Amino acid sequence: MNRIRPAAAEFARYLRTETVGGMILLAATAVALIWANSPISGAYTAVRDFHLGPGSLHLSLSVGDWAKDGLLAIFFFVAGLELKRELVIGELNDVKSAILPVVAAIGGMVVPAVIALGVGWGEPGVERAWAIPVATDIAFALGVLAITASGLPNGLRLFLLSLAVVDDLGAIFLIAVLFTESFNLVAAVVAVALLALYAFLQHKRVTTPWLYVPIAVGTWVAVHAMGVHATIAGVALALLTRVRKDRYEHEAPALRLEHRLQPWSAAVAVPVFALFAAGVPVSGEALGSLFADRLALGVMLGLVVGKVVGIVGASALAVLVKAAKWPSGAGPRDIVAVAMLGGVGFTVSLLIADLSLEGAAAERAKAAVLLASMTASSLAAVLLVRRSRAHRRADDEEE
Known part of the structure; x- marks a missing residue:
């Protein structure tokens, strides 16, 4: 029994690393694309659209909806x-230090939205679909950063995390405004x-999960x-912790909860959402139709060009x-490399595509998000590796 606990704790620590979460x-995502094609x-469609939950509480949701409404709340709570x-x-x-990522996030939201609205002007659904390239995927972007940028200053990771959280919060605000029908x-x-x-119990130093779990679910x-x-419930609870x-x-409490929930977020919440959100047609004909x-x-x-221009500018x-x-420890060139990761609009962008469009239009928009995210992450990886080498050379010269 004593051996099992350290092993479980070590596995949880392993799952907490952004590299593993990104992998x-x-x-x-790969499983979703292969399965859906x-x-x-x-069978993929049947599982994704299967409904479960208590209808009396208006919670008879599809498996896909449970993933994007429920599991993503855990992800946003941890972030x-x-x-x-x-x-x-x-x-x-x-x-x-705090102002920079906030200003960068605003720029990284406005410019992609303007580009998407300008290019798609007149197309059915553009009145809400312009918000699709607004968000940055925290888990995916941090995963790429962890894999490719071990030599970069830690301040850049905090910059990216803060930027991604702020523009995801902005995206959630847009979701609340654009997609709230009642x-x-x-x-x-x-x-x-x-x-x-919840805030009162935190102030009174109450620690029992027997109170907090029902409050969080409620x-x-x-x-x-x-x-x-x-998902906004997860953000609100986190900010009160x-x-x-x-x-x-x-x-x-914040650190304790983060350590306990981050493995679940990395290994269950975000991957399950991706599994049921990323299953879109990727045949040659489907990809060709995107252009x-x-x-x-x-x-x-908006994702590949607008994010970089908005964030850096x-x-x-x-x-x-x-x-x-x-x-x-960072400069403008490092910001350009990290800004390219802003174009990885995976999680929340897929969510907005699901909410704003239907049928074939939604499938094309999600395929566009996947293709753009893949392009942005590849370009960012190249830039980040180069910047990591430059920082290592500078450190060696100083030593």
């Missing part, structure tokens, strides 16, 4: 915990009350019932007017 996500693609920790006690608690005021009151109770159900995308430890504590579809073309240009402007400063 599992890639594997799940195989002779047994009907929110890390962001709050960095904002309160980490490198981002310095105002100028608003349940009673559910909103319940959600706010549960969040207030908050998720209430937010879902509001008509707002349920205490990140400073007391003298008698071994670690703060004839102005909506899909706008999505691809906004960052440079913020530093130029002295409102922000470059990450510790």
